[in-house]
């Protein structure tokens with residue numbers, strides 16, 4: 095990775111060339127039971143439980159408690175901070191950082207760009223949740239500032255991924271030129287996961303130009319989650335619609351993704367977090383009788399779901 099703000103695109107074809115490859119993608123096929131990627135997922139689950147890694151967070155005030163509790167329930171540890179110097183210092187001991195722009199304060203506009211540039215210079219892996227991307231000029235200006243010092247993983251719902259690709263001026267071939275791609279979508283998605291497929295692929299290819307070891311991923315959550323490293327598109331079905339009835343399901347998924355990023359590569363981190371969330375939310379739905387007990391049961395299930403269950407989750411793969 096370069097240590098200034100310039101992308102190192104060696105080994106990557108250009109975004110324009112990449113766009114031509116969209117029409118050639120293969121049919122989705124289930125990952126074999128003995129696929130190496132499943133082994134990496136199981137190792138990530140176990141490694142977090144064995145080593146209790148710290149992933150620090152600069153996250154929104156609505157869901158901060160669920161983010162920390164979910165990271166602990168997955169086996170990691172949490173530390174929340176909003177002081178740029180403190181975050182930059184803590185990055186020396188934390189193995190990954192999570193930034194979530196859900197709630198904004200006046201000082202965030204300068205602070206977040208500075209933090210991102212420091213993390214980039216230190217080659218420190220981090221996850222961005224671009225909550226409500228497209229709402230308001232200040233949020234768009236903050237997200238724009240990440241363009242030249244981008245995260246290792248972007249995790250968002252479909253509308254946020256589409257909006258962020260627009261804010262970053264990524265050349266998404268399927269984007270409708272008559273649609274304002276930065277339209278406000280609130281914190282909830284108004285697009286289905288598949289409509290963010292091209293944006294996710296183009297974004298992953300953009301991120302890896304800046305990423306440690308040229309490895310990056312984009313995760314789009316929804317009824318069937320989509321995860322891509324820019325070459326392969328993975329789909330992870332299942333989970334529970336009850337996840338949309340508690341606040342912080344997506345935010346905490348970003349935090350747990352950062353926990354896994356502390357111990358593994360970006361693609362495996364995003365796949366592991368998505369698969370764990372799907373299995374745990376299914377168990378929580380069975381064990382609960384409304385949003386309150388669902389959240390409690392969900393934390394219990396994050397704790398109890400085995401590495402075997404997570405790694406043997408239904409996953410399909412297709413070329414990007």
Ligand SMILES: Nc1ncnc2c1ncn2[C@@H]1O[C@H](COP(=O)(O)OP(=O)(O)O)[C@@H](O)[C@H]1O
Nearest residue numbers: 251282315316317332333334335337343344371
């Ligand atoms: N309809 C659904 N069915 C099953 N799981 C869902 C559904 N909608 C969201 N999820 C799950 O909820 C979690 C948060 O995703 P999402 O609601 O898209 O994020 P956000 O809260 O940021 O909008 C993910 O684990 C996702 O798989």
Ligand SMILES: Cc1ncsc1CCOP(=O)(O)O
Nearest residue numbers: 154156196281342343344345
């Ligand atoms: C309601 C709300 N408002 C600002 S951030 C936030 C939480 C969003 O949480 P999630 O995206 O995980 O549903």
Ligand SMILES: [Mg+2]
Nearest residue numbers: 225281344345
């Ligand atoms: Mg969200």
